[in-house]
Amino acid sequence: MHDFVAFVAGASGYTGQAVVGALIARGIHTIAHVRPDSPHLDECCKRFTKIGARIDTTPWNERELMAAFARCNPSLVFALLGATRSRARQAGVPIKHLYEDVDRRLTLMLLAAAVQVSHPRFVYLSSAGANRSPVNTYLRVRYEVEEAVRASGLPYTIARPSFITGTGREEVRPRERFGAALLDSATGVARLFGASRWSDRYRSITGTALANVLVQRSLFASTRMDILETEMLRE
Ligand SMILES: NC(=O)c1ccc[n+]([C@@H]2O[C@H](COP(=O)([O-])OP(=O)(O)OC[C@H]3O[C@@H](n4cnc5c(N)ncnc54)[C@H](OP(=O)(O)O)[C@@H]3O)[C@@H](O)[C@H]2O)c1
Known part of the structure; x- marks a missing residue:
């Protein structure tokens, strides 16, 4: 178990924090990625250092992410980032732009770095409804990222929760x-x-319940491909 190295992108988020906690609780060497300009950087540094996770503040840039992966050689990469309406309002941009820029572009950048460097299991937090004909930008982006993950050649776990709350x-x-x-x-x-x-x-589903199942399924995956619908995410 201690041979695993987990890299968590989106570690500062609600699900991300729970995933970092669930990995540490299982004795996994955990690298919590927080962007250098994150409004949550200081608080995350304190929180994660206290529980024994390592903080990585590599900027969102493919070359630098590849260098970070080359240094830590992760066997699991968690992609848990995403934009919200309130962030779009704060930034004064339409939410669709942020879905394209954060949910899609940055997640695909993470995937590309993973493919090129360390060939880990890629754990993607998608959404309920992402597998059907997409009805809005949010689900279309999720659908397209899922397609890219499937085509990447990496082993993967895709989770499709409905609301994550608590x-x-x-x-x-x-x-x-x-x-x-x-x-x-x-x-x-x-x-x-x-x-x-x-x-x-x-x-x-709560962030903690989701994180426990996501981590457990990723660590003990017996198949190259694992798709978890909401009902499979229940503890
Ligand atoms: N919430 C739900 O009900 C629900 C349901 C299904 C699927 N999902 C999906 O699950 C994922 C995680 O959800 P959550 O509720 O845990 O999210 P969250 O608490 O809002 O966290 C979002 C994460 O994305 C990062 N992020 C946001 N804008 C960014 C930017 N411009 N550049 C880099 N990173 C950025 C945040 O980093 P900073 O702290 O640095 O901003 C944070 O780590 C999201 O992709 C979401 O769409 C959510």
Whole structure:
């Protein structure tokens, strides 16, 4: 188990922090990637150093990421980054631009660096609905990144959760909270009427629960390809 080296991109996020914690709890040498201009850099340095993770602040640039991978030779690379509406509002840009720039371009950059340098298992946090004909930019980007991961030749784990929510999320996301609450009520009713499979697929999941399953499945993957729908992400 101690031979694994995990590189976590998007480590400062809600899921990223939980994934770093889940890896450390399993004794995995963990490199938490936080961009040098992250608003969360100081707080993440303190938090991750305290639990024994290494911080990497390589800028988002393919050549530098390749050099970082060459140095640490990760066997697992987690791609957990993504834009949000509130960030788009703060930056004064349409959210579609950020989905293209962060969710797509940076994740593909990470994938390209992984393919060229260390050939790790690539763990991609996608989304429920990304496998169907995409209905919006968010899902189209997820679909296209999934396609690239599948075509990369790397072993991979793709997770497709619905809402990821729970306590400990610093950013207030009223739309997401409302959506998750609505969905959880609907799935609760569905369960009462025997539709437990549908309920398991769509009800929300906490960052900690998601991280535990994601880490466990990635460490003990018995197949080159592993696709985890929401119901498979339940502990
Ligand atoms: N939340 C949900 O309900 C849900 C459901 C399904 C799938 N997903 C997907 O799962 C992923 C993680 O979700 P989450 O809720 O854990 O996300 P989150 O808490 O919002 O974290 C997002 C991560 O992306 C990074 N990021 C954002 N803008 C960036 C930029 N311009 N350059 C570099 N990095 C940037 C953040 O880094 P900084 O801290 O440095 O900004 C942070 O590490 C996202 O891709 C999301 O789309 C989310």
